[in-house]
Amino acid sequence: MFLALAFILVGLAAYFLGRRNGAARTVRLPRDYYEGLDHLINDRFDHAAEIFARMAQADGDAAEIQFALGSLFRRRGEVDRAIAIHSRLRDHGGAELRDRAAFELALDYQSAGLMDRAECVLEELCASREYRRAALDHLVGIYEAQGDWAKALKTFHELPPAVQTERTQVAAHYLCELAEQALLQGEGERAGTLLRQARTHHAALPRADILAARIADSGGDAPGALTLYLQALELSPGLALEIIPAAMTVARRTGRADVLGELGRRLQGSGRVSPRQLAWLLATAVPADQVARLPGVNAELNLGVASEAEASSLSSLLTRIGDAGGRYQCEDCGLNSVRWYWRCPKCRGWDSMRPAVFKWAERADRSSPAP
Numbered sequence: 469m470f471l472a473l474a475f476i477l478v479g480l481a482a483y484f485l486g487r488r489n490g491a492a493r494t495v496r497l498p499r500d501y502y503e504g505l506d507h508l509i510n511d512r513f514d515h516a517a518e519i520f521a522r523m524a525q526a527d528g529d530a531a532e533i534q535f536a537l538g539s540l541f542r543r544r545g546e547v548d549r550a551i552a553i554h555s556r557l558r559d560h561g562g563a564e565l566r567d568r569a570a571f572e573l574a575l576d577y578q579s580a581g582l583m584d585r586a587e588c589v590l591e592e593l594c595a596s597r598e599y600r601r602a603a604l605d606h607l608v609g610i611y612e613a614q615g616d617w618a619k620a621l622k623t624f625h626e627l628p629p630a631v632q633t634e635r636t637q638v639a640a641h642y643l644c645e646l647a648e649q650a651l652l653q654g655e656g657e658r659a660g661t662l663l664r665q666a667r668t669h670h671a672a673l674p675r676a677d678i679l680a681a682r683i684a685d686s687g688g689d690a691p692g693a694l695t696l697y698l699q700a701l702e703l704s705p706g707l708a709l710e711i712i713p714a715a716m717t718v719a720r721r722t723g724r725a726d727v728l729g730e731l732g733r734r735l736q737g738s739g740r741v742s743p744r745q746l747a748w749l750l751a752t753a754v755p756a757d758q759v760a761r762l763p764g765v766n767a768e769l770n771l772g773v774a775s776e777a778e779a780s781s782l783s784s785l786l787t788r789i790g791d792a793g794g795r796y797q798c799e800d801c802g803l804n805s806v807r808w809y810w811r812c813p814k815c816r817g818w819d820s821m822r823p824a825v826f827k828w829a830e831r832a833d834r835s836s837p838a839p
């Protein structure tokens with residue numbers, strides 16, 4: 469990365485030097501240039517930066533060198549110096565550079581963790597035709613990271629309509645986050661309203677089903693809760709590890725002894741799990757004290773666990789692997805995680821986590837295909 473930046477800087481410097489034939493400068497600048505280059509190549513970054521800064525200063529037009537320097541400083545973690553360069557460019561670099569410098573300055577503030585300042589600069593940039601879209605994207609990112617879902621939603625609605633249509637699911641997640649907060653504060657009614665709003669953004673929304681199930685359950689409607697859990701499971705088998713334990717708890721209270729078979733049928737009915745994935749998913753998701761019931765649905769669901777001993781050894785083996793290496797994996801960036809996230813903490817993608825058993829079962833199928 470650093471080497472690539474060095475080359476860019478060298479290229480820019482060469483360009484600006486080549487453009488200029490001013491007699492006074494041709495003698496002094498090239499020596500500076502080669503000296504700076506020597507420092508860069510030998511990783512004496514401070515000396516190189518000083519020399520290039522001097523060159524940039526000597527030539528008022530060499531804004532490109534200053535931009536390159538600024539981002540070099542930021543990437544090196546010397547954010548103070550990047551801020552100094554970009555502030556100067558924004559305030560004194562002329563109208564044509566102002567927005568670009570402001571945007572770079574916002575990135576500096578972001579990487580320095582000065583989110584309030586980044587927010588201010590980005591909000592101002594929303595008035596810029598060229599930088600509005602990028603500023604909105606960064607603002608959404610900041611609000612997501614801060615868990616400020618109301619602001620994230622408001623900013624989302626300022627994005628171009630085509631982008632909003634493309635990302636309806638994201639807006640639905642913001643509303644689900646707000647509904648979860650409302651639930652935590654004991655505002656069930658408000659949570660219900662927010663969930664209805666979420667569904668207007670995105671109709672098939674397993675997360676909203678799960679939250680609605682929790683609301684129904686706490687309101688004493690256990691059968692209604694169970695229906696919603698089953699619906700969410702069929703819609704999204706990847707949520708099995710979250711849904712199955714909750715559904716079984718509700719079912720136990722209502723005396724639904726047959727729920728395990730129903731859960732298995734819904735997973736099968738989704739058409740998105742192989743026989744081995746179904747067996748392994750159930751063995752992982754069913755609470756330890758209920759695993760002994762798996763052989764009871766073995767024949768119907770073709771799970772390959774005919775005895776209690778087989779069910780419990782499969783379950784404890786899969787649980788052990790999950791506890792050590794992560795029960796979930798992000799499909800986009802590969803992050804392994806023991807707990808569930810709607811939004812991957814590493815790549816920040818929504819709905820990208822999957823139960824790791826999916827992958828393990830696929831691998832097992834490849835090495836010994838199921839009969």
Ligand SMILES: [Zn+2]
Pocket residue numbers: 798799800801802803812813814815816817820
């Ligand atoms: Zn990820």
